[in-house]
Amino acid sequence: MPEPGAEMKIHKKVFNHYLSCTSPVDKEGYLYKMKERTATYHRRWFVLKGNVLFYQERPADRHLLGVIVLEGCVVRRVEADGQLCFSLVFQAPGLRAYRFAAEERLTQESWVKVLLSASHCNLSLLVRDLGHQYEEAKREAASVASGSTVKGDSSQQPSVARARHHSLLTIEGAKCDVRDGRSYSTGHMLQEPSFSPKAANKKSPKHWSKRNAHVTPLNGPAPLYGEWPSVGLDPLEEFSKLHEYYGEEVLQVRGAWLRRRQVDKEQREAALIDI
Amino acid sequence: MRFNEKELVSLSRQPSERAAELGMKGPKKGDVVKKRLVKLVVNFLFYFRIDEEEPIGALLLEQCRVERESGQVFSIAFLDETEKKYMFECDYEEQCGEWIDAIIKASYEFMRKNLIFYRTEIHRLTGQDPLEQYGISDETRFQVNSGLQLTSKETSSM
Numbered sequence: 433m434p435e436p437g438a439e440m441k442i443h444k445k446v447f448n449h450y451l452s453c454t455s456p457v458d459k460e461g462y463l464y465k466m467k468e469r470t471a472t473y474h475r476r477w478f479v480l481k482g483n484v485l486f487y488q489e490r491p492a493d494r495h496l497l498g499v500i501v502l503e504g505c506v507v508r509r510v511e512a513d514g515q516l517c518f519s520l521v522f523q524a525p526g527l528r529a530y531r532f533a534a535e536e537r538l539t540q541e542s543w544v545k546v547l548l549s550a551s552h553c554n555l556s557l558l559v560r561d562l563g564h565q566y567e568e569a570k571r572e573a574a575s576v577a578s579g580s581t582v583k584g585d586s587s588q589q590p591s592v593a594r595a596r597h598h599s600l601l602t603i604e605g606a607k608c609d610v611r612d613g614r615s616y617s618t619g620h621m622l623q624e625p626s627f628s629p630k631a632a633n634k635k636s637p638k639h640w641s642k643r644n645a646h647v648t649p650l651n652g653p654a655p656l657y658g659e660w661p662s663v664g665l666d667p668l669e670e671f672s673k674l675h676e677y678y679g680e681e682v683l684q685v686r687g688a689w690l691r692r693r694q695v696d697k698e699q700r701e702a703a704l705i706d707i
Numbered sequence: 708m709r710f711n712e713k714e715l716v717s718l719s720r721q722p723s724e725r726a727a728e729l730g731m732k733g734p735k736k737g738d739v740v741k742k743r744l745v746k747l748v749v750n751f752l753f754y755f756r757i758d759e760e761e762p763i764g765a766l767l768l769e770q771c772r773v774e775r776e777s778g779q780v781f782s783i784a785f786l787d788e789t790e791k792k793y794m795f796e797c798d799y800e801e802q803c804g805e806w807i808d809a810i811i812k813a814s815y816e817f818m819r820k821n822l823i824f825y826r827t828e829i830h831r832l833t834g835q836d837p838l839e840q841y842g843i844s845d846e847t848r849f850q851v852n853s854g855l856q857l858t859s860k861e862t863s864s865m
Contacts, residue, residue, distance in 0.1 A: 498709030
């Protein structure tokens with residue numbers, strides 16, 4: 433353990449491993465990073481994984497120059513020095529800002545966008561919100577299946593979702609009280625993306641439904657690259673829920689298949705008669 | 708390796724998911740158990756000498772395995788060196804279980820998997836992509852097949 437007054441121990445091996453393992457890379461590329469002391473820019477290779485921004489001189493360099501942990505900061509687009517800049521500004525008093533410059537507008541925009549939503553706090557709020565929507569969707573599906581609700585319910589969802597959207601996203605710092613996620617509406621804010629949602633959403637429903645067919649259930653087979661699955665949910669509870677819902681889907685699809693088969697059969701018989 | 712130390716120290720002062728005085732032992736031979744204030748904030752485990760304001764260390768809780776070693780003891784091992792374990796002694800069994808649970812659920816990668824699961828399920832149940840409202844539906848970090856291998860089970864339609 434370090435002496436009093438010494439630098440906090442960061443266990444850099446853990447960072448090195450996180451960088452080099454096969455967990456998803458959220459974005460990577462060259463950027464210029466400004467050195468505070470000299471106010472000069474240095475080209476570095478950046479890799480964003482989760483809430484950690486790694487930087488090295490070159491891709492796949494053995495030596496990791498540094499990391500920036502992205503909690504408690506805001507992202508600001510900056511037009512300075514005639515450059516396409518942006519900053520990571522840490523909010524608490526006495527903390528610094530990191531300045532970056534991109535070579536192209538598109539690079540600047542895409543980094544700003546991905547960094548805006550990179551924090552753990554942000555993801556945590558998203559997961560909680562989606563968790564609630566999931567519970568609601570299940571309840572609705574269950575009551576529709578039992579024939580007890582009015583069809584009009586599905587039209588409510590977009591406006592309910594929109595209302596939640598406004599309570600979660602306001603233009604302020606990303607400071608986050610993680611102790612009680614349920615109280616996130618009071619003073620706990622996400623940064624509003626500066627792009628209009630319509631512009632950002634390029635995928636048509638057609639593409640999305642194809643992806644849906646490849647879903648891996650939460651408790652599905654472990655990823656093949658040797659990663660330890662860190663699943664903490666009660667497998668029995670989750671499995672029975674999954675079993676129920678995939679089971680329903682299987683019944684529906686099978687029913688449709690049987691009906692199609694019947695239709696095909698009748699058509700074939702009709703064709704024979706014609707001849 | 709450079710890191711934003713001041714910002715991490717500031718993070719360690721944020722309200723935490725869980726904090727307690729635990730007996731902590733490092734992974735090296737000859738490391739002994741020491742009483743530390745252990746604090747879980749986002750996906751970091753900070754540890755402090757008792758009654759000190761600034762943490763003496765921070766463990767990034769990604770790519771790690773958390774295990775119960777005995778009734779009151781849990782360990783954290785990182786996947787490149789699974790024999791090297793950080794040990795934590797709790798005061799009672801239930802506390803030990805709660806810490807294990809909290810640490811597993813704190814990982815960014817765990818949360819990402821949850822998000823993808825909810826996104827897929829909500830779309831399946833409602834026909835709508837819940838991430839559209841946030842304008843992030845095309846972000847690669849939340850794609851269904853991001854980083855996960857497909858198996859033959861998923862690719863067959865029935």
